[in-house]
Amino acid sequence: MxxxxxxxxxxxxxxxxxxxxxxxxxxxxxxxxxxxxxxxxxxxxxxxxxxxxxxxxxxxxxxxxxxxxxxxTDAPAGSPDVGVLVRRAHLLEVYEVRRALEVEAARLAAQRVRPEDIDRLRAGLRRRQELLDADPAEFVAADLEFHRAVVELAGNGLLRDLFAAALPVLHDAIVEMFRHEPRLPDVSAAHADLLDALERGDADAAAAATVAHLQTIVSRIRSAVADS
CATH class of the missing domain: 1.10.10.10 (Winged helix-like DNA-binding domain superfamily/Winged helix DNA-binding domain)
Known part of the structure; x- marks a missing residue:
């Protein structure tokens, strides 16, 4: 077995x-x-x-x-898997846009967060961690809810609306990634670093933690595309 x-x-x-x-x-x-x-x-x-x-x-x-x-089927052995290539290219674009939105959101949120907001974020992060091994759709929903809460705390209406508009695409694309990309890196530590930076009101550290989280995945997808 x-x-x-x-x-x-x-x-x-x-x-x-x-x-x-x-x-x-x-x-x-x-x-x-x-x-x-x-x-x-x-x-x-x-x-x-x-x-x-x-x-x-x-x-x-x-x-x-x-x-x-x-x-x-009669597909030649070792030939490029077009379906996988398309999925990965789409994921890369999604994550590049996500990074652009969330890094600035994290920086602004650190400047505007209140103590009661931290309690809510901590509960959201705990929920995310509890679902790490759950069905991908459940885990991704909890993960994005945590990030949506951070974006909300940025206090920028346009940034909030842009993220809300991207949420359905983000959800579907990330679920797809979890279903098709095994051995993804665990970015839980970067999430914990983000929460810690927000609690301290450290805008630079909050942005750095967000970059660390998203860049890890972006690098993984780029590497997979290059190796295909």
Whole structure:
């Protein structure tokens, strides 16, 4: 049985199956083991295997034939995965815009935050941490709620409205990242640093913590795009 790492399961299953396809573990036209066998081999639930297969089929690597099975397509081994490249390029653009908005928001929030605001932010950050291993959509919603609260504290109506307009895109893009990009860096420490800087009213430290958080992800996505 394969031992998966701690964290979201579907991205790990998808990556493992993708690597096996790339390495020629199954040849073009060959049928994959059924869902039950794959789930038992990987030590995961059938729903996780089903979702991973669906994602690989969407990217054109697998052909799911109802009533017959799942087959490897004739895509050349080692060829660039266009679906992955497009997702990563979109993520990079989203994070570059997010960084531009949130760095200035953090700087302004540090100058205007009140003690009662810190208690609310601390509760929001605690909620985020509690959901680290939850479903990606739940975790991302909690994470963005924490950042939305920081933007609100900036006291800039235009900045607040721009962030609110970007929220649906941010949510969908980040959920997509968690589902498709395994082994993402843990940026919890940068979040804690941001809260600490806000509590101290240190605008420069708040901006630096925000840069550290977002730049870590931006660098990870850029590296993934370059390696694809």
């Amino acid at each position: 394969v031992t998966l790492k701690h964290g979201p399961v579907v991205p790990q299953v998808e990556t493992l199956l993708r690597e096996r396809l790339r390495e020629g573990h199954w040849k073009p036209g060959e049928r994959l083991p059924n869902e039950v066998r794959l789930a038992a081999e990987l030590g995961v639930g059938r729903s996780s295997v089903r979702e991973a297969v669906r994602l690989l089929a969407r990217d054109g690597l697998l052909d799911v034939r109802h009533g017959s099975g799942t087959y490897v």
